Amino acid sequence: MNYKKTAVEILKTVGGKENISNMTHCATRLRLNLKDESIVDDEKVKKIDGVINVARAAGQYQVLIGIEVPKVYEEFEKAVGGNDSISDDESSKSGSVMSNIFSAISSIFAPLLPALAGSGILRGILILCVQVGIINEKSGTYTILYATSMSVFYFLPILLAFTSAKRFKASPYLSAIIGGALLYPDFIKLMGSHGNGATTTFMKIPVVLMNYNSTVVPIILSIWVFSYLYKWLDKHVTENLKLVVVPLVSLVVMIPLTIIVIGPLGVYGGELIAGVVNWSIIHSRVLAGVLVGGGWSILVSFGIHWAVNPIMINNIATVGYDYICPLTFACNFAVIGVTLGVWLKARDMQLRSFSLTGLVTIALSAIIEPTLFGLLVKNRKIWLAQIIGGAVGGTYLGLMHVATNAFVFGSVTTFPAFIMKNQNNFIQAMIGLLISLVVGAILAYLFTSRDEKLA
Template identity: 65%
Template sequence: MKRDWEATAEGILAAVGGPENISGMTHCATRLRLNLRDDSKCDDAAVKEVDGVVNTVNSAGQYQVLIGTEVPKLYEKFEPLVKGSGAEVSTSASSDEGIVSRIFSAISGVFAPLLPAMAGSGILRGLLILAVQLGLITEGTGTYTILYTLSMSVFYFLPVLLGFSSGKRFGASPYLSALICACLLYPDFIGLMGDAGNGAMSEFFGIPVVLMSYNSTVIPAIIVIWVYSFLYKFLDEHVPETLKLVVLPAVSLIIMVPATMLVIGPLGVYAGEGIAFVVNWLIARSNVLAGILVGGGWSVLVSMGIHWAVNPIMINNIASNGFDYICPATFACNFAVIGCALGVFLKARDQKLKSFAMTGAVTICLSAIIEPTLFGMLVKNKKLFLAQIIGGACGGAFLGLFKVVTTAFVFGSVTTFPAFVSSDPMNFAFAMIGMVISAVVAGVLGYIFTDKDDQLA
């Protein structure tokens, strides 16, 4: 059924108190995220009644309206309605939010537009590895090189994509932001490192420059463009309109590119490596505990809308090491939700509840989107939510015990199983066993905790 997103946008806008009650707005992969000036003016019940709204969450300093994967279509209609009213609204993090909330909001806004590209490339990478192992494609051939290029370019040029996305998020020119990050990948600049690699030294007008490899990095691009956004806004305000076409980009480049190469970039690289090192160090000390915490707790992070903060760590691990231990545990969570939904489907008599549970299970299998099932059924029933957490923790513990990895950053669904294909053939087998454990444990508990007379609330 084709939904009238114009009507949905108008309904949500009216229910949250109108455009004058919105100080900031953005969206992630599944949610419309709003900063409200006065929460008391928002009719939460009315928002939930709007066609197309799955649920609402007020968390991390934001009023989040769960829509699903079609949220960009809603936002396309919603943004003009708000801005067209003349209301002063920001599409970046609100200054009224706490620092933690603003960081989570910024990460969500930067990464959300890039997720389809990374997920699609990750699937292609997994299929290519599988094709090589089956002898269908030989490494070093033209076919392999072309397929490898199209599956890995999104990670190599990730700083450029993040630069563009960060520019839009922080209020700077996305094109100049992308260009600043692209300078870090220029072959001649990379060539200055020679065979020394990260830490090699050069100079800029006599100033020492620590050379780093910026391809596939995450944190440097975000920090660089966040800093640049302040310079851009200053220049945009003070440079005359007649000179902006030339002066603004020229000054932006001459200041930001050397500053990035001299200071911001190396700090960002070391910061990213440091964060990844700490997380991976903890995983190395206890894979099982890490699997339990991520597998069981991922849905809690999703329910609060702050799971995006972990994604850069997984992306950094994939880009730097070619594999990641955290991502498999998120699969355990998703398959626990699937199992729990199937348990409800088998036990409940109410046709609406059975239909909702099965639809949710199929949706996760195909798209890895757990929010509709999470908010529509599990969060409302503490026993079912607990069943899913236990199932995810059990599956995560198994995956951690056998050190299962993914070779691409993807979301947990049946369609993303190729991400488990690696040089170790048992990695895929252990991954499948982990998924089964998550689904079966959560399914059995979901069946036990469901009353035959339960209805879809």
């Protein structure tokens, strides 16, 4: 694929940079907020080399590229002239509140997914090495590898500060300093042995102290607020004073404001959201398995699964495990099962080749979008087979309390995420995923006619 050519052709087909009010990308899609979607011909976009499919969802025009989307987006930014060429006013006015939230979530977390996934897999492998006696927990090797696998979670506020600043158009470096201040050792020492809820004062103002390592919500809220202050300062401070005044005022205002107000609200708010979700899963595991395992592909088709990802990331970062992530595995392995069933039943060589390619792609990279849009969306009976397979496998995973120790996408290569100190967790995970695969394969085989074509 010629990334530059693909980007330029997409830009031209969607109406040029004058029709774009905001743009970002996730793991597989170029996500555009367009001023006028009616002028875009979907079929012309689909014919562009490198484009797999398009979707209009969550207030965005989504162009499915696949795992090469970061390279296309880089060229797309150059063609547009960079994000700065899109005015803040236009960006803020475009789309509904919910679409803007989905867009923000995807743009904040997407750049961190490789680091989160890689660290999570390493953590699982390290747990396995300890369990089989290859590495001693008291050794220097263990400490170094543990630090390697956990640093992304510990310093998550700094990383999220940087990506949030990119999204909200504030200084990413000042934002990173705000995140870093929350993790400064002397600040953490103020809590003593009390932990969260310890108190101190700032200029005689009472301060409730929190431990912000591995937190998600506080820093995102803080940088969102900071973006308004930063833009105001950038507009009103004269050029010859900006170098000193803007960073000075930004840090003096935002760090105390975050520690006194935004941070505690964010911590308690994040804990409340995660608590409600985890409570509902624990008390209704069957329902959770059905809804997430069966419905995840529907969320992915609309591009709104990003609304759930931060909850999983927050669970992993704060408590070290998550019950939702295994249910997304059930969806992916049901898709693998469906591709297997279609491959076994169909006679059309193009369809069989597409199914086999999808099977290998999902098994190795967990990317289901090409199969989802290229096969399932076009054949609702086969999609139903996948939904049922995911729901059945998800129900089993939920009933067996299966968890992951990392936020990862469901594939064979991410199995180490199921390795926990409770060794039964891995076994039950494999059984649940096998159920999803087998049910999906059998139903797809039954629902597919031998003369089925790749539409």
